[in-house]
Amino acid sequence: MNYKLRLVANVLKSNEKKVFIFDDGLEMSIVPVGDGKTVNILVGNDEAYKTKGADAFLKRTEKILKHRAEMTNNVLAQNHDEIFKILALYENSGSRR
Helix, strand or coil, X not given: CCHHHHHXXXXXXXXXXXXXXXXXXXEEEEEECCCCCEEEEEECCCEEEEEECHHHHHHHHHHHHHHHHHHCCCHHHHHHCCHHHXXXXXXXXXXXX
């Protein structure tokens, strides 16, 4: 199984809204619905996405990051705004064994 997909499982299982702040200060809210598969993603006040399943969440989040990276030439921002930092927000949110 893809390592990123295993980390996304923590997001799907969570009931906690988390906020990732991009290098430029824009906020991206990650809001799991609590059903184990649906996650809403809000980027600033302009963009809203609804994903179903780990693969859809991962693809949408990476697409958002790629789009933002293409909009900036700031290498530091591109290093700050990456998928593992977003997934780390939910690092200790998964089910306990």
